Every structure is written in structure tokens, then in C-alpha cells.
Amino acid sequence: MAMGMPYGLQAMLKEGHKHFSGVEEAVMKNIEACKALAQMTKTSLGPNGMNKMVINHLEKLFVTSDASTIVTEMDVYHPAAKLLVMAAKAQAGEVGDATNLVLTLAGELLGNAEVLLRDGLHTSEIAEGYQRASDKALSVLESLVLPGTDTLDVKDKAAVALRLRGAISSKQLGYEDLLAPLIAEACIDVVPSNPHNFNVDNVRIVKIMGGALPDSQVVKGMVLKRDAEGSVKCVENAKVVVYAQGVDTSGPETKGTVLIKSAEELEGYSRSEEEKLEQYVKAIADSGAKVIVSGGAIGEMAMHFIEKYGLLALRIPSKFDMRRFCRATGAVAIVKLQAPQPDELGFAKQIEVREIEVREVGGANCVVLQQDASLGSVATLVLRGSTEGFLDDVERAVDDGINAYKALCRDARCVPAGGASEIEMARQVADFGKKQTGLDQYAIARFAEALEVVPRTIAENSGLQASEVLARLYAAHAQGQVNAGVCIESGAPKDLAAEGIMDVYAAKWWAVRLATDAVVTVLKVDQIIMAKQAGGPKPRAGDGDDD
């Protein structure tokens, strides 16, 4: 530090600090960064959205139109843009869908805020106006809920598949007819009697390269991408015993030493070991179990006896997979190597595994645990596809679909899709704004305008004349066709709900909410103080993709 004449904040801070303040320097710059981010994700919005190729810091390639993946892998550094990314992540956490809507809407809102700022409005007035407009928009959204959608039989495959189509088609257009029923089937398989408790973890996704997407299927039960340990590869109607630890001779925690004085003793010791182990395995076989699942290693000698008694041995190293396996079979993991006691444990008796076999699937051996409809609570979607990137992308779409199902279980209400809800919200919010007396009416009007971004983008991404489409939509809505949205084929206003394309109400609600919150936060910041970037370890050079 020079001992000169320090003045202002800059001189007081440590070297390397950056400091921005005021509307011009801080707010405008923030808006610019956020707009740039939104501009990028915007083209991926809607069914005809474009894919992005993102190479992350590990040089892993992603080809996707899923906004949350794009922004996560892009590693956004700008602090204000990061606030938007966080909002998108919160959306992904809450509903798992409509992340792009959050980003696009937030970007548009900030872009409009810039215009307002140039007109001389104060940031706090804009923030207040936006907040009020979003409250109004959400109440409009609630009134738009399509009648009859609030109750949904979550076990009706056809009805569920119809609802899921919207979520899938925005990610994988053209495959929604294929994937939606598959997802619906898998989800319905595992949904508990109280749908509120639906657990996303119970629907697994296994990606196997080879074949084509239409070869994908749902397996009731589990698919593990590994081979059985022994030579027995197929068992039907078997009881299963699960050990959380490894299947091998047990040792004491304290260090033990084998004390041997003569050759006979040595021989006797080995024999006693063998006998002990055989005793265990025999007890297992005697209990009626035909399958041994181990969480740890299976000792060589143990394997020998397992083979001898004709049991199928399986290793599941992942603790979580192990729990799912237990859930799927109804078994209880035993922590110590001991014979499963039917009277004490009692669980092994009721399990009836219909078929466990190792099938040649796509060149890789997989253990397929197939359960009856009445048994177990895990379902697996086996996805097939030609490349890893494609499978990853489909997986993300399926993930969104499963999350949408979960959202449906909690709140089945739907709103019109294809920009119809946004246009109606925009129309009513604009009317609302005109009735206001304060300065925030300008902000409210701009909020309404920002909502137009959805139909506009859908139209643009489909190669239509956006302004024309928008004008026709407004006209249709003014005539009372509140459900009219953009038809991506013709561009004409059309009631898409009639075709079964609907959006989940909860997803929209959260998206508008989170986008507004993020925007208001960005607007309220008038000063940024950035520390010098810490010199952490450099990202690995070269192709660091070690998957």
C-alpha cells in the first residue's frame, strides 16, 4: 500500500479487489450479463428449441437443450448471472422442470428493467412493480387451471402419459410418444398407495449402449450392470438373503494371531476354517435361500461353497443400490454372516423372486431382477441408444418426466401450454397495470411484456413470424379463447389442451416466482465488491474425462 493520499473505497481494500457501485456501473452491468445468459438459453426453449454443445471444465461433451444442464456445466462466473443460475437450480430442485422458463423470463425482465432505468425510474420502484405484477400474474395463473385437471388418477397409465408429454416434448421432441408411456408405466409400478409419498429414487434409469431408443423397456424390479459371481446365472422363485458386509470368514477387531505348534495343528486349523464356512453356507442353503447378495467381497473359499450348494451369488458394492435391492425384494440386510433365521428375521420367507437371470443385453451382462406386479417397489427404465451423449440427453428428459410425475402426484393441476398461459397472464397483468396510479405501473406493464417472451420464443424457434403469431394470439385471447396457444406447425392460435398438451401448474408457478425473486435481488444490488480470485488448483489439462 502506498502511503500516499488514499481516498474512496478502492484505496481501503486489499489489492486485487474490484468494486462497482451505482446504477450505471453495477446495475446495468449486471443486467447485461444476465441478458447474455438468457439470450443463450432462450433458443433452447420450447419443443423446437435448439441443442447446445457444451464442453465443461473436464472436457466432457454435452449435447443438450436442457437449460439446467447448460448453465451448470458452463460454470458461470459473473456474480449477477450466478444469481439467475441459482434460481434455475432451485427450480430444478423444487419441480425438476421448466428451468429454461426461469432463465428466459428473468433475462427478459431484466432487459425490460434496463429500458425503465434509462427512462429514469428508480430500481426500488421497478422491483416493487415487478413484485406486485408477479403476485397478480400468479393469481391469474391459478384462475387458468384447466377444469377437471385438479384430480388425476395417478395410476391411469394413459392419462399420466398424456400429462407427461409436455415435459418430455420440450426436451426430446419426437420421442414423447415413446418415452411418456414408458415413464408412466415405470412410475405407476412404484407409486405407493398414498401418491404424495412417491419417491423419485424408486424409478431407476439404466443406460445401455446399442440398439435404438424404441428398444427401451421398463423392467419391474432392478437392472444391475454387472455379472453374477458364480456359475449359477438364473434362478426363479427364489428366496434371497442379503448381507450388508462381505461374505467371508469373520475376524475379531483386535489383531489376532494364529498359534500353531505342529503340522497337524496347521492342517487342523485350515480344516476347521473350511468346516466353519461350509456350516454357514449350508445353513443359508438349508434356510431355502437360493440367492446370496453381498455388499462386500465374497471370499474365494466362500464362493467355493456357494457353488457347491448351487446358489446364485451377487455383489452390490453400492450401499444405495443395496437398499434399493432390499426394497425391491423385501429382504432385510443382515450385518453379520449368520444363517438367516426364518423365525427371527421372517422376511426372507415372503420374498418370491420370480426370475433372476443374467441376460445378454447389448453385449454387456446385466443382472435383471424381475418382480411381480404385487411385489417390490422399484422399477427400472432400460434406455437404449446409439451414443453415450444421446443416452445422457434422453436420461435428462426422462429425469424431467419422472419429476413431473412427482409434481403431478402432489398437485395435478395443469394450465394451458404453448404460451397460452403466458399470454393470458400478460394480458391481465397489463390491464392491472393500467389501473395503477403510482410509478410502478410502468414496471407492471413491462412485466406483462416480458411474459410474451414465451410464445415469441416458441414461434421464433419454430421458424415462424413471431410478431404475427403474437398478434393473432392476443386477438384470440381478447375474444375469450383463453386456452389458445401457439401451434408450432401452422403458427395459428390453437387450443392445445384439446390435443392433450398441457403444462404443470406447479412448475409454472415456481418458475414465475423464482424468476421474479432473482430479478428483484439483482435489481436491488447497487454495489458489488469482488475479492481477488483465489488461486485454487488449476483444472486438469488434457482429456480429463475419466468416466
Add this chain to the structure above:
Amino acid sequence: MGSVKTLNPNADVMGRHAATFMCVNAAKGLHEVMKTNFGPKGTIKMLVGGAGDIKLTKDGNVLLREMQIQNPTAVMIARTAVAQDDVTGDGTTSIVLLIGEMMKQAERYLQEGSHPRVIVEGFDIAKKALLEFLDDFKTPVDASDREMLRCVSRTSLSTKLAPHLVEQLTDIVTDAVLTIKQPEQPLDLYMVEIMHMRHKLDQDTRLVKGLVLDHGSRHPDMPKRVEDAFILTANISLEYEKAEVNAGFFYSSAEQREALVAAERAYTDERCRRVIELKKQVCGDSGRGFVLINQKGIDPLCLDMLAKEGILALRRAKKRNMERLTLACGGFAINSVEELSPDCLGHAGAVYEHVLGEEKYTFVEDVKHPHSCTILIKGPNDHTIAQIKDAVRDGLRAVKNVIDDKAVVLGAGAFEIAAAAHLRSTVKKQAQGRAKLGVEAFAEALLGFVKVLAENSGYDAQDVLIKLQEEQERGSNVGLDIATGEALDPQVAGIYDNYIVKRQIILSAPVIASQLLLVDEVMRAGINMRGK
């Protein structure tokens, strides 16, 4: 000033004028930075850390802590502010503002040729007079008056959070303190656990009359929800512990080894069985739940035994939570299995697990006479949570201060206007000679608060100040209504500040300002001259 150079040619020296200039400027600079944060209408600052982490704040204390300040004068002021936070939990921005204003006023007189000592003397007289005035001015209150506590916590929170959150948190914070308050005992704010979940929106923040633990049971078969449950808080190890001496086993057959393994387990298993026995004894067939919360570990085998009995067991609970648990649920923590008896059990209406992605939380709720509670903060992202957390901490302190002081001070600038008038009308007349200048400077500095408050709300500072002073001369207590820019009665609006906060500001701000004014030379002549 050349003398230091002779002693150490490397020394860096600043003469009298430069030194004063530096001190005044640093104080003014810090004042400039902090003033936009002041009051309910203050703006937010965004701090970006070295790793790109974001922090949004309006809280002066957080700002000073996170901003890495290097200027020596600014560091001194920042330390005073941090001390202010340690003592009272609030008023950090105010103290920086007051020091800044005082330096600004003093600079005027210094430029006209007064000696700093003269001004410092005036400060000292004003300080003593103000402390007396504050004691007259304060409003004594009854510490159990919930409405009064709410007013104070609202005033404190509204300077740190968005309005829609303030109302909600006001009730939460006040009720939290009232819950843990026990007659005739000093208040321990650590008995309010602050837990956060990254989930839903900030409006979902709530007060849990009970405890929320940030971990869950470690066994898949344990019940996820038990009702009407006995709570056993324990500090017993339920896992095999190695002997401290170096021990080993000798064996010569598998049977012998098995026997040794069994013997090893027996001790631990026995302790586990004792817990199970107690459960059977108190629960019987009544279907009531039993929860074991252990500060030490529980190994998988014991977990398994407990799970089979339908006991919900949590291991490795935090030490501070053990203390809170007994306060919340009743009973007492035991340290050995010998002490196990039905008397040591606490009770809770519902204990359940909540899973958020990978994270597990355990709620212990519906307790009968809680003396400990949890403020569960929710928010969609980390910076929102951090912001609320800091605010809640300050809110709790504010309520505690009222209970300790049994007095409050009118807020919204009312005290400052009245104090300034008092200094000018009474104290200045009593002061002898040139010390009057210091008193005048202090009075003017106090009015700085009102100016900043008006400025941040978008009103003309001078305009507002004159209006309020006129009103005050008519003999009433006036504060600033930030919504209209007019005068208001803080008593009617329910705006109250902490007595201790004001007192601490008046005590420490003049001290530091005086010290800075009396600096006449700055030297850097240490051995460790970094980079030179």
C-alpha cells in the same frame, strides 16, 4: 519528521497534515460506503469472495467482516464496529456513520485552524452529557410485554431484510426468545438452534417448538416417524472400542476365533440390550415410540438390534444439541447404561425424518414445555439463507437486550434529534471556552443519522431535517416517517431501538474519533516491511 529518517532510512513517514487528512478521509470513505445500507430503505451490497461465492447483505457487521480492509484508519473503525456487534449485536452501521460524521465535522474546525485537542475536549463533555441524557430519555419497559419486544425486533430486522419477511420473522424471533426465557435465569441465546434447509421459499421460514437435527437415522429399517415418543438422550458408546493397550489374540482353530469374536461383541451388545430393555419397560405394548439420540457412535450391529425393536436411533449428535434436547423435551442426558431409568426420558409428540435430496433432517416436535426451540430457515439458495441467518441472529440479540436492559429508546431518529437539541441548548452553554466547538460538532454529527435516513428513502436531507427540528422545538418527540418523509411519533408507530446499542455507540464513537484526531504522525518503520 526528518528525525525518524535519520534513525531508520527505510521508514515511511507522514507529517501532521497528511496524517490528519488520511484519518479523516478514511473515516469519510467508510462512511460513504456504509451509508447506503443504513435504515429500512438501505440498498443491498453484493460481496463476491475469492472462490466466486456470493453474499448479499445490508448488515454493516457482515460487510465490514467480509470486506478485506487494509487502510490502518479504516481498520481501526471497523474493529470498533465489530466490538459494537460483539457487545450489542446491532448498531454496527450506526457507529461507522457516527465516527465518519464526527470526523467530517471536526475537519471543518481543523481547517479553520483549531487544535484537535480543543475539539476532543468538546467531544468528551458532549459524551458525558449525552449518557446522562440517554438515561433520562429511555423508556422503561416491562420485559414480559410481548408487543414491546415485537416492536424492537421489528425495528432491528427491518434494517436487514425485505419488508415481507420482516413481519413474519418478527413473530418468530420474539416467540423464540420468550420460549427459552426462564424466570430468574440469564438468557442463553444458544438455546435457540438456527437450522437451515435449502428448500422452498424464504417465506417458509418457521419456528419449530422443539428441535431440528441435521442428520437422520442410519438404518433403512428404522421408523421414519414415531409419535408420542420417549426421548432418551445419551452419551454412551454403542460401538466396539479398541483397548488402549496393545492387545492381541492367540487362537489355533476357527471355533476359538469365533468365540473371541463373540466375546468382543458381548460387551457392546450388552449395553445395547439395556437400552432395549428400558424401551420394553416404558413402552410395553402401548405403541408409543422410543427415540435414542446418542452423542457417541452406534455401530451397524447395534443399529440393527435397535431397528428390530422399532427404536429410532440417531448417532453422533452435536454436543450443543444434547443440551438443547433436554431443555426442549425434558429428562436428562445419561453417561452410562447404569443410570438408565424411566426418569431420565424426555417426551415429544412427534419425531420424524425429512429427506431433502442427500440431506436428512430429524424433527423433534410437539414437546410439552419447551425451553429450547429451533428457527428453521428456508430459502431457495445459499445467499438468501445466509442473509436471513445474520438477520435472525441480530433480531434475537435485540430482543434479549430489551429483556436485559428493561428499557428501550425511541427510534426513527427521534433520539438523535432530541440529543442534538439538548447538546445545543443546554450543554453548549455550560461548556467553557473553545470546547463549545467540539460540542457543536458532536451535535451536528448526530443529525447525520437523520440525513442519511432521509437520503436513503429518497427525500431531500436538509428539507426533512428542518421539518423535524421545527416539530421537535414544539416539544414533542419526532422521528422520520420513511414512507412519507414527514415527521411521525415513533411511539405510535412502534419504532424502538435498544438502549444498550445507543449507549455503546455514544461510549465508543467519540473515543475512536478522538484518538484519530489526535494522531499527528504516521510512521511505518517496522522490521517487516513487506515487499520492500
